[in-house]
Amino acid sequence: xEPVGIFDSIKVLMDEVETRFYKELQPRTNSLADLIAHxxxxxxxxxxxxxxxxxxxxxGGIAPQHIDLAVVVEMVxxxxxxxxxxxxxxxxxxxxxxxxxxxxxxxxxxxxxxxFSRGFTILSALDSQVATLLLSxxxxxxxxxxxxxxxxxxxxxxxxxxxxxxIERKTASLCAASCRLGATFAGANRKVSDILSNYGLKxxxxxxxxxxxxxxxxxxxxxxKSLNTDIQxxxxxxxxxxxxxxxxxxxxETARELIFQHDAKxxxxxxIELLTEHDAVEYAxxxxxxxxxxxxxxxxxxxxxxxKTTLMELADFIVTRRS
Amino acid sequence: xEPVGIFDSIKVLMDEVETRFYKELQPRTNSLADLIAHxxxxxxxxxxxxxxxxxxxxxGGIAPQHIDLAVVVEMVxxxxxxxxxxxxxxxxxxxxxxxxxxxxxxxxxxxxxxxFSRGFTILSALDSQVATLLLSxxxxxxxxxxxxxxxxxxxxxxxxxxxxxxIERKTASLCAASCRLGATFAGANRKVSDILSNYGLKxxxxxxxxxxxxxxxxxxxxxxKSLNTDIQxxxxxxxxxxxxxxxxxxxxETARELIFQHDAKxxxxxxIELLTEHDAVEYAxxxxxxxxxxxxxxxxxxxxxxxKTTLMELADFIVTRRS
Numbered sequence: 001x002e003p004v005g006i007f008d009s010i011k012v013l014m015d016e017v018e019t020r021f022y023k024e025l026q027p028r029t030n031s032l033a034d035l036i037a038h039x040x041x042x043x044x045x046x047x048x049x050x051x052x053x054x055x056x057x058x059x060g061g062i063a064p065q066h067i068d069l070a071v072v073v074e075m076v077x078x079x080x081x082x083x084x085x086x087x088x089x090x091x092x093x094x095x096x097x098x099x100x101x102x103x104x105x106x107x108x109x110x111x112x113x114x115x116f117s118r119g120f121t122i123l124s125a126l127d128s129q130v131a132t133l134l135l136s137x138x139x140x141x142x143x144x145x146x147x148x149x150x151x152x153x154x155x156x157x158x159x160x161x162x163x164x165x166x167i168e169r170k171t172a173s174l175c176a177a178s179c180r181l182g183a184t185f186a187g188a189n190r191k192v193s194d195i196l197s198n199y200g201l202k203x204x205x206x207x208x209x210x211x212x213x214x215x216x217x218x219x220x221x222x223x224x225k226s227l228n229t230d231i232q233x234x235x236x237x238x239x240x241x242x243x244x245x246x247x248x249x250x251x252x253e254t255a256r257e258l259i260f261q262h263d264a265k266x267x268x269x270x271x272i273e274l275l276t277e278h279d280a281v282e283y284a285x286x287x288x289x290x291x292x293x294x295x296x297x298x299x300x301x302x303x304x305x306x307x308k309t310t311l312m313e314l315a316d317f318i319v320t321r322r323s
Numbered sequence: 324x325e326p327v328g329i330f331d332s333i334k335v336l337m338d339e340v341e342t343r344f345y346k347e348l349q350p351r352t353n354s355l356a357d358l359i360a361h362x363x364x365x366x367x368x369x370x371x372x373x374x375x376x377x378x379x380x381x382x383g384g385i386a387p388q389h390i391d392l393a394v395v396v397e398m399v400x401x402x403x404x405x406x407x408x409x410x411x412x413x414x415x416x417x418x419x420x421x422x423x424x425x426x427x428x429x430x431x432x433x434x435x436x437x438x439f440s441r442g443f444t445i446l447s448a449l450d451s452q453v454a455t456l457l458l459s460x461x462x463x464x465x466x467x468x469x470x471x472x473x474x475x476x477x478x479x480x481x482x483x484x485x486x487x488x489x490i491e492r493k494t495a496s497l498c499a500a501s502c503r504l505g506a507t508f509a510g511a512n513r514k515v516s517d518i519l520s521n522y523g524l525k526x527x528x529x530x531x532x533x534x535x536x537x538x539x540x541x542x543x544x545x546x547x548k549s550l551n552t553d554i555q556x557x558x559x560x561x562x563x564x565x566x567x568x569x570x571x572x573x574x575x576e577t578a579r580e581l582i583f584q585h586d587a588k589x590x591x592x593x594x595i596e597l598l599t600e601h602d603a604v605e606y607a608x609x610x611x612x613x614x615x616x617x618x619x620x621x622x623x624x625x626x627x628x629x630x631k632t633t634l635m636e637l638a639d640f641i642v643t644r645r646s
Contacts, residue, residue: 120459129447143433
């Protein structure tokens, strides 16, 4: 669901990004027309482009390059969603069928590669290689994060620190990069760019924690993507790690079996009961709220502006959203 | 199999590329160590790095950037191999198990993304965006080529022109880009860079035709990768297109059934018999030889040098290789 109203201060720019996004994807061959028409139905939150634009606006100004960068971060994000949905065998994404479900994994792999490379072509038209460097490193770190997560599936020994390392890589790194690019291309110095990047990293971490809570507790109708994939795929997320840490040793094996049963739908209620009993989802939400507060403290020293206010509100939205 | 002796004129540089390739992939996390150790067993022909270096040498000189570019084209190529092996469900690659077979498709998808992004990080350290632009466009065209091929599986109406369009995109474009980069970074003007790029495009097309012939006729032991995947996956390649074009209308349906039977191993001999009867593989080899001759004519006007001689010999090697 879009964060209604929150991006009003940059509405015109966000519309420009939206138009450019699809213009850049105009297919040269028929082979891609259906795929691109399909992802144009993906109405995402557009969080990452908003971070580029708000960070720029916050620090004085938006250059035409900010639109390019906003388009590219959304394209890179879409590419990772297309690849992730193959891995998670997710059938729904942003309220419509996933590319994987509609066209199969072979096409999804190639379409993801297409989106990544298209993004880097846009970056190659910029004056400097700053964005190419940062975003190629970010995609690298994101794929590493997903790899570590895969390798540690069904590993009940995964600690909170391991979990934070994974989500920082796979999700928060692109939010941090979006903020850093917005700041840097507005002429911010290193120190100020670091502040924005830290803000982005923190809201990215909180965003993923909330996502992981909603994966356990939400409904697909509200959230618009396949849920319970984490449990089905053996991913230990913060609520489950908390649960495991709270359980006495002699109950661990039972919990493990319950969590990783193949048909998670049948055992879902039992798991939710356990999570509730141990306040594990509440714990995860509270952790996210603490991190959001830190994010807001990061940018507090910046000069006041409507855009800084939006960044503050956006941080709150991340932990209050229920879809 | 390495083209023994052919790259002697650039041996020192090729060794430098090999060392740099693995140095650039040094993993920061344990998660990647096994994967990288595995692909270090992939002893490929290193055709694309050789094209970068020979094109540069041919036109006067090699800059340190040529080593970077040679490393990147091989990394991009390796990324596409890792993704292609998922699509083809190939179990063998370069005489060892494919990443897909050893680690499964989820890890292969992410490892491919890791390799692509690592390549672009190396490019982002260069002085200009020329290489970022060309290689991102090339990856884009390659993924489009593979997409078109997928969409036209089991399509007996695929023409020779359609086939050439597909292989130009999926294979030849990276060979052309390798030559163009080698030339451009040696200071060649547009006209000379175009000559090298055309040479690369043509040997790339011929290379793929020969690959497709070997997929039908070769043995896995000699060639070191999974074979007959084209027929199993419904890909019509030049020998089969020729066969289809030669058959009378009333035999088409029988041929179609034979070609696309699910267990191709059983019908393999029947197909080879049909191909032989219609000289279809010979036709494909002859087509490749003609294109190689055109490639050699492209570079004939360049000043003579040991490196030009190597490019001439390399072209011959491509159609005489049997593995």
